[in-house]
Amino acid sequence: MINADVLIDSVISGLLLGLVYGLAAIGLNLIWGVMKVINLSHGAFIALGMFSVWILYTSFGIFPYIGIVLVLGLGLILGIITYFGALHRVIDAPELSTLLATFSVSLIIIGLGTFIFKTNPKALDFSMGSIEAGSIVILGTKVATGIIAIIFTALLYAFLYRTRPGKAIRAVSMNRTAAELMGINSSLILALSFGIGISLAMVAGALIATIFPFTILSGGGYELKSFVICVLGGLGSPIGALVGGITLGLIESVVTLGIQTSFVPVLEFALLVVILIVKPSGLLGGK
Amino acid sequence: MKDSLKNLYDISLIWLLVVIALMAAIPPLTNSITMREDIFLILQYIALAASLNIILGFTGYVSFGHIVYYGIGGYVAFALMYFYNIHLIPAMIAGGIVCAIIALLLGEAVLRLRGAYFAIATIGVNEAVKALVNNLEFLGGSAGLFFNFQIYQNYGGAGNAIWLAYYLMALLAIVVIATNFLIKKSKFGLGLMSIREDEDAAIVLGIDTKKYKSLAYMLSAFFPGMVGAIFFFKNGNIEPVNAFHLLKSIEMIFMVVLGGFGTVTGPFVGSLLYERIRGILLVNPLFKDLHMAVAGIILLLLILFMPSGIIGYVRDKVSVLRRYIE
Numbered sequence: 001m002i003n004a005d006v007l008i009d010s011v012i013s014g015l016l017l018g019l020v021y022g023l024a025a026i027g028l029n030l031i032w033g034v035m036k037v038i039n040l041s042h043g044a045f046i047a048l049g050m051f052s053v054w055i056l057y058t059s060f061g062i063f064p065y066i067g068i069v070l071v072l073g074l075g076l077i078l079g080i081i082t083y084f085g086a087l088h089r090v091i092d093a094p095e096l097s098t099l100l101a102t103f104s105v106s107l108i109i110i111g112l113g114t115f116i117f118k119t120n121p122k123a124l125d126f127s128m129g130s131i132e133a134g135s136i137v138i139l140g141t142k143v144a145t146g147i148i149a150i151i152f153t154a155l156l157y158a159f160l161y162r163t164r165p166g167k168a169i170r171a172v173s174m175n176r177t178a179a180e181l182m183g184i185n186s187s188l189i190l191a192l193s194f195g196i197g198i199s200l201a202m203v204a205g206a207l208i209a210t211i212f213p214f215t216i217l218s219g220g221g222y223e224l225k226s227f228v229i230c231v232l233g234g235l236g237s238p239i240g241a242l243v244g245g246i247t248l249g250l251i252e253s254v255v256t257l258g259i260q261t262s263f264v265p266v267l268e269f270a271l272l273v274v275i276l277i278v279k280p281s282g283l284l285g286g287k
Numbered sequence: 288m289k290d291s292l293k294n295l296y297d298i299s300l301i302w303l304l305v306v307i308a309l310m311a312a313i314p315p316l317t318n319s320i321t322m323r324e325d326i327f328l329i330l331q332y333i334a335l336a337a338s339l340n341i342i343l344g345f346t347g348y349v350s351f352g353h354i355v356y357y358g359i360g361g362y363v364a365f366a367l368m369y370f371y372n373i374h375l376i377p378a379m380i381a382g383g384i385v386c387a388i389i390a391l392l393l394g395e396a397v398l399r400l401r402g403a404y405f406a407i408a409t410i411g412v413n414e415a416v417k418a419l420v421n422n423l424e425f426l427g428g429s430a431g432l433f434f435n436f437q438i439y440q441n442y443g444g445a446g447n448a449i450w451l452a453y454y455l456m457a458l459l460a461i462v463v464i465a466t467n468f469l470i471k472k473s474k475f476g477l478g479l480m481s482i483r484e485d486e487d488a489a490i491v492l493g494i495d496t497k498k499y500k501s502l503a504y505m506l507s508a509f510f511p512g513m514v515g516a517i518f519f520f521k522n523g524n525i526e527p528v529n530a531f532h533l534l535k536s537i538e539m540i541f542m543v544v545l546g547g548f549g550t551v552t553g554p555f556v557g558s559l560l561y562e563r564i565r566g567i568l569l570v571n572p573l574f575k576d577l578h579m580a581v582a583g584i585i586l587l588l589l590i591l592f593m594p595s596g597i598i599g600y601v602r603d604k605v606s607v608l609r610r611y612i613e
Binding site for chain 2: 104
């Protein structure tokens with residue numbers, strides 16, 4: 001029998017985890033929405049975010065939550081470089097080319113990462129205390145990651161809806177040709193979108209690193225989760241990604257009270273395929 | 288049908304099949320075990336890449352999780368041999384048929400998706416099946432199944448069993464390449480290629496795209512099922528991590544793209560080169576630790592500067608060869 005405390009506990013941690021998953025997926029979603037590219041290097045950049053914040057903390061003593069700001073900047077730069085290096089030439093080619101181009105970036109990052117960091121697990125060793133209410137205990141790091149994830153999502157929204165480059169990004173995602181005719185430099189906008197998508201992935205990775213141990217290969221699992229989330233919330237819709245993330249977080253933490261943990265992936269991926277087929281616009285999407 | 292079989296006498300197919308057959312004949316003639324292992328791998332790559340080429344190269348549908356059929360076929364055949372002591376050949380055919388049926392049913396749903404949506408769905412299918420098999424107790428869960436050594440006694444010892452697996456793989460590689468050629472030269476193939484170029488236009492021109500895609504998907508699932516059966520028979524054990532490894536899917540795509548997708552010779556050339564590249568990267572001390580990064584760079588350069596692959600490039604530049612290289 002599941003008691004109420006356990007349930008509340010799992011709902012809260014599912015929610016907080018879901019917010020971070022959502023943030024990771026927003027990056028993927030933005031890139032898909034604007035560029036129609038499925039970014040297969042997403043997981044590699046999540047792992048890179050984990051290691052960036054880890055290096056900043058262990059080698060330079062920069063507190064992880066401050067390190068995240070630096071990771072954001074790093075992600076933006078790396079994303080823009082990746083766009084011009086790997087994607088710009090094939091952006092109008094069939095999807096196979098962009099899938100493979102981003103996958104090759106992933107191979108390069110993970111290959112170098114394995115070479116430099118090996119594959120033994122790392123963890124960020126710091127504590128934020130915990131919040132207790134009766135028998136419910138929630139780690140401070142989880143609360144902090146949840147809040148930061150919300151802040152970043154809000155910032156992205158403010159950027160997309162209140163600033164000129166943000167509006168240009170939305171214009172390009174609606175109709176690239178029309179946007180170009182209005183004098184928007186679409187190459188720059190695509191590079192910027194890719195940079196933002198990558199930096200969000202890296203920040204999400206950095207946040208995940210404050211909660212769970214990680215290796216250079218950890219990103220792959222979160223990349224697959226991001227796919228499920230994006231499909232749940234609707235490919236191309238940032239707010240949908242957040243909702244999808246929370247849904248997935250709740251599924252992972254609450255459903256496991258009822259069924260074996262190892263069955264959760266079966267459920268997740270079956271959900272992915274079913275939603276793609278039945279309602280490709282996502283749960284929140286229109287027709 | 289009769290007309291399409293006449294195509295088998297085409298010079299551009301014959302030389303290719305002769306080359307594969309000669310290559311496959313090296314290990315039995317020299318009795319070299321290392322050669323056998325190398326060439327077994329190449330033959331497996333050829334069969335897999337050429338199967339994928341049917342749906343990816345001709346039809347233009349990026350089946351990213353295609354390895355799922357290799358895994359399913361492997362598991363079906365392995366279970367038949369493990370539990371019922373059935374001979375490899377019928378077990379292998381059963382594996383292929385199960386895969387074709389699953390592809391038919393699944394295709395009803397996923398083939399309605401286009402472009403990247405289809406690619407993601409196939410990744411999802413592979414991951415879902417992998418997670419499911421991980422949980423099936425009677426298939427050994429995540430630890431998988433192991434052959435009792437006695438199973439090989441039915442084939443006259445482990446040595447003979449491995450040779451049998453080798454010959455079957457060679458035969459399969461030849462059959463898949465020939466199938467590719469027949470498809471490419473047929474009206475069916477023309478239909479597939481019109482779907483690749485512009486699906487809506489193909490519908491307007493009266494092509495039953497649904498039926499065509501379904502059939503192409505079934506064919507491209509049937510052969511990997513049999514390849515999986517042979518591989519895991521020879522391997523002696525099967526586990527979900529090995530059977531449904533997404534990286535193997537990407538290896539298949541890499542070989543098709545490297546050789547030239549939508550060509551018949553391409554998957555062969557791609558497989559051969561990939562096996563060599565992989566060997567060099569894994570053995571060379573300079574690249575050993577960096578082999579993934581180097582593979583990534585090669586793939587990226589290929590996509591950026593030679594997207595039609597080696598055979599596509601050659602056919603493009605040297606028009607004389609077009610009659611001899613398909």
